[in-house]
Amino acid sequence: MNDKSTMPMVVKGNLTDAERMKKESNYLRGTITKDLNDGLTGGFNGDNILLIRFHGMYQQDNRDIRAKRMEQKLEPMYAMMLRCRLPGGVISPHQWLEIDTFAKESTLYGSIRITNRQTFQLHGILKGNLKPVHQLLHKLGLDSLATANDVNRNVLCTSNPIESQLHQESYEWAKKISEHLLPRTRAYAEVWLDQKKVITTDEEPILGTTYLPRKFKTAIVIPPTNDVDMHANDMVFIAVAENSKLVGFNLLVGGGLSIEHGNKKTYARPASEFGYLSLEHTLAVAEAVVTTQRDWGNRTDRKNAKTKYTLERVGVDLFRNEVEKRAGIRFKPIRQYQLTHRGDHIGWVKGIDNYWHLTLFIENGRILDYPNRPLKTGMAEIAKIHHGDFRLTANQNLIVTSVEESKKSKIEALAREYRLIDDSVSDQRKNSMACVSFPTCPLAMAEAERFLPTFITKVEGILHQYGMSDEYIVLRITGCPNGCGRALLAELGLIGKAIGRYNLYLGGNREGTRIPRIYRENINEEEIIKEIKYLVSRWAKERYVKEGFGNFVLRVGIVKPVLNPAQDFWE
Ligand code: HEM
Ligand code: SF4
Numbered sequence: 001m002n003d004k005s006t007m008p009m010v011v012k013g014n015l016t017d018a019e020r021m022k023k024e025s026n027y028l029r030g031t032i033t034k035d036l037n038d039g040l041t042g043g044f045n046g047d048n049i050l051l052i053r054f055h056g057m058y059q060q061d062n063r064d065i066r067a068k069r070m071e072q073k074l075e076p077m078y079a080m081m082l083r084c085r086l087p088g089g090v091i092s093p094h095q096w097l098e099i100d101t102f103a104k105e106s107t108l109y110g111s112i113r114i115t116n117r118q119t120f121q122l123h124g125i126l127k128g129n130l131k132p133v134h135q136l137l138h139k140l141g142l143d144s145l146a147t148a149n150d151v152n153r154n155v156l157c158t159s160n161p162i163e164s165q166l167h168q169e170s171y172e173w174a175k176k177i178s179e180h181l182l183p184r185t186r187a188y189a190e191v192w193l194d195q196k197k198v199i200t201t202d203e204e205p206i207l208g209t210t211y212l213p214r215k216f217k218t219a220i221v222i223p224p225t226n227d228v229d230m231h232a233n234d235m236v237f238i239a240v241a242e243n244s245k246l247v248g249f250n251l252l253v254g255g256g257l258s259i260e261h262g263n264k265k266t267y268a269r270p271a272s273e274f275g276y277l278s279l280e281h282t283l284a285v286a287e288a289v290v291t292t293q294r295d296w297g298n299r300t301d302r303k304n305a306k307t308k309y310t311l312e313r314v315g316v317d318l319f320r321n322e323v324e325k326r327a328g329i330r331f332k333p334i335r336q337y338q339l340t341h342r343g344d345h346i347g348w349v350k351g352i353d354n355y356w357h358l359t360l361f362i363e364n365g366r367i368l369d370y371p372n373r374p375l376k377t378g379m380a381e382i383a384k385i386h387h388g389d390f391r392l393t394a395n396q397n398l399i400v401t402s403v404e405e406s407k408k409s410k411i412e413a414l415a416r417e418y419r420l421i422d423d424s425v426s427d428q429r430k431n432s433m434a435c436v437s438f439p440t441c442p443l444a445m446a447e448a449e450r451f452l453p454t455f456i457t458k459v460e461g462i463l464h465q466y467g468m469s470d471e472y473i474v475l476r477i478t479g480c481p482n483g484c485g486r487a488l489l490a491e492l493g494l495i496g497k498a499i500g501r502y503n504l505y506l507g508g509n510r511e512g513t514r515i516p517r518i519y520r521e522n523i524n525e526e527e528i529i530k531e532i533k534y535l536v537s538r539w540a541k542e543r544y545v546k547e548g549f550g551n552f553v554l555r556v557g558i559v560k561p562v563l564n565p566a567q568d569f570w571e
Pocket of ligand 2: 435438442443444445448478479480483484485
């Protein structure tokens with residue numbers, strides 16, 4: 001181990017242009033209001049394209065028709081994607097119904113996309129509909145503040161419908177952490193809600209005038225379920241309970257998945273254990289982690305700016321000591337915890353509060369009225385009669401929570417009528433996931449969401465062929481190496497390289513605690529299917545009883561484990 005104690009904490013060099021942009025933005029205002037009134041373009045200009053991300057929106061265009069519009073000398077078909085802030089994914093039926101109507105009447109695609117960070121995105125909002133959507137969210141007690149760009153994003157919390165009290169307590173902390181770390185600027189209220197400037201000076205005591213060096217993600221995990229994929233997060237609070245009551249958290253710092261193809265300085269990294277803290281220190285510790293990353297994170301290179309790289313550069317011990325100093329506490333040793341799985345339990349479960357909870361499997365999280373599968377109308381029908389909440393999961397599914405015994409059959413009948421329950425969905429499909437990718441994502445290199453359904457049908461066929469139909473592989477596809485589909489925590493991950501071509505990764509585990517390794521590079525669907533056939537045939541023959549696919553490929557040496565990603569991710 002190098003002695004890191006003498007290393008400078010701040011990376012010297014030219015700051016990135018994003019740093020200039022943040023500094024000059026006047027606390028995230030920029031000239032967004034001016035661009036909103038610019039009728040010559042459907043989009044935003046210059047810095048505002050990135051600034052609106054701090055307000056929870058991405059400027060996008062329909063990439064399927066981009067070339068055709070260029071031929072016609074038209075600007076791209078600009079429209080915005082809006083991502084709501086929804087800590088723990090909890091949304092009321094009333095809120096849902098209003099969002100449903102907006103999606104239907106005022107977006108180009110008419111869908112609600114449940115994301116794997118427990119919120120929803122609305123794709124295809126034209127510029128003229130932006131103020132109305134923010135004002136609608138505000139009326140509903142919601143917002144989209146800080147759901148993108150260099151801030152702490154939507155805070156996750158394990159869905160856990162069974163242990164209702166523990167979930168409620170953990171969820172309250174998810175909300176508190178989210179609110180505590182929000183930007184304090186009034187820009188959002190002024191630009192979108194037409195609120196008057198009430199103070200003359202802005203202050204950002206936690207995030208600072210140039211906000212964080214890079215995006216920052218936080219999750220609360222309630223063991224044994226790792227549905228939030230904790231290692232994809234910069235800051236992880238693992239709930240520690242005594243007699244089903246929350247007493248404190250184990251803190252982990254520095255997880256992250258994003259890489260760049262061929263850039264060996266980038267790697268996926270699991271979060272490191274820092275220690276145990278009791279509940280009353282939660283906000284001080286969260287703030288200390290964020291401000292340490294704010295001050296020490298690399299602002300000269302965005303590919304090296306995330307917390308995972310700061311930790312590797314300065315060392316875990318030094319970062320942890322600084323957090324202790326800033327929070328004014330000493331961490332206690334990590335309390336024992338065990339993670340056993342990630343998938344959602346699809347179907348009904350009874351909570352310890354005696355209410356029923358129904359988890360609906362939503363393929364790709366896309367809630368839309370498909371031919372013969374009017375999922376969106378079905379959700380609206382359930383929302384009209386449901387008195388509990390809806391809870392969006394980090395696996396892109398949706399839980400109808402707290403259903404009284406007397407309502408159970410009615411809700412089930414509606415869910416079946418609108419095909420929100422489909423008993424034929426295999427475990428393989430339930431354990432597969434893709435990011436959005438084409439046509440809306442500007443960074444997409446290969447198909448993901450649109451590729452997944454038929455690809456999974458082929459994988460189901462292979463499992464059947466080798467007598468493994470009752471098994472599954474945690475399988476994820478992500479349209480580019482940014483990794484939104486969390487392929488770098490999958491047993492089998494595909495990362496888009498170019499249209500129709502992917503890198504194939506193997507060797508994550510079912511609990512989500514291991515990073516997979518690259519196995520084949522730049523292969524097409526036919527080659528992928530051939531590889532999967534070979535791998536499944538061996539798994540079927542050679543595995544130990546109940547041995548998961550990811551553990552099998554490591555044990556028999558098909559790939560070597562990634563033990564220390566900063567050193568061996570690319571070997
Ligand atoms: C450099 C890194 C990254 C960049 C530039 C990036 C960029 C984007 C963009 C542009 C979208 C919008 C796509 C659309 O809805 O059309 C998106 C969606 C999303 N990203 Fe990322 N992303 C990055 C890394 C990650 C990682 C590592 C995760 C989680 C592990 C993540 C989670 C998500 C989620 C949950 C969505 C919403 C849609 C979905 O569920 O697939 N992102 N990202
Ligand atoms: S992984 Fe890439 S293609 Fe997929 S949503 Fe994220 S940025 Fe877009």
